[in-house]
Amino acid sequence: MFLYFIGEWITYTLMAIALGMDAFSVSLGFGMANIRLRKIFFIGLLVGIFHIIMPFTGMLLGQMISNQFGTFAVYLGGVLLMILGIQMFISSFSNGENHIMLDKFGILVFAVTVSLDSFSIGLSLGMFGVKAIFALFLFGSVSTILTWLGFLLARKVNHLLGAYSEILGGSILFAFGLKLLLA
Template sequence: MDIAAVLGEFLTLFIMAFALGMDAFSVGLGMGLMRLRLRQIFYIGVVIGIFHILMPLVGMGIGRFLSDQFGTIATYLGGILLLILGLQMIVSSFKEEESRMLTPEGAGLFIFALGVSLDSFSVGLSLGIYGARTVVTILMFGVVSMFLTWAGLFLGRRVQGWFGSYSEALGGSILFAFGIKLLFAL
């Protein structure tokens, strides 16, 4: 395999992981204003990272099945799914309503982690249709989202919550662009 192609795929996956992790980053900014203990911040980041591994893994498995069954149609569906997901993230970043505040402990932490990783399932579905490398993809998503969650929580301790909506819009724009790329690659 060509080294340039491998590096290109790695960079693409990193950018997608970064885009998906921006949701966790923006929510982490808001939670960081709660003045969490360092141990809580550590656990929140790890749980978010694990969910960002599990959700795209399930999505990729379903996406590979669809790809084997439906071929090119499934690739178009994956691109459309990324477009819709990107648009949804962009639109939700401009909503005025405050998101509900869950406590980042116990069941609240798992609900929070599931909520911020649902978009990873959809992207995993698209990547499974596309045929991306599973291990590299899920590890990239997990590690990047864990570090972005930590960054959001730490930064949230220092700044106001105004930055969060812009980061979600940026993440949505990146996913939208990848959807367009996937649609026009055929």
């Protein structure tokens, strides 16, 4: 019984890390915009909340939603990331501080986009129970931590790259969105 619990814990942890890696990758791109620590903290929490809400919603909807909706959501997320990447790339050539990723809508788009794949995981997790609640908590916690790590790592790299960091960040977002579309 104990070994079974450990095996499930390891499985959920690996799933949580896999889901959180999207948030980590995208936060590397967004982090190049030199975002304040307070905002990084908020964004990480929001990503964690969405990594709980999306699989929970998937569990509730269960078999009522087809796999095609999950595919559509991934494509939508890819297009949104590409648009944000292009906007960040273009804004790197302007003198203003008008970055879409710094406003409330951009943060919400970021959190939803990196959490879309967890909806599909929720569909496959199935029935409710203590283990499902544990998995949801783990998904939220790990994605929050990985988001923070991505932003903080990007802040360090940002100082090394200077003016080119925002171009790199926009390119990362665009490439990640393209990867979602082509996968």
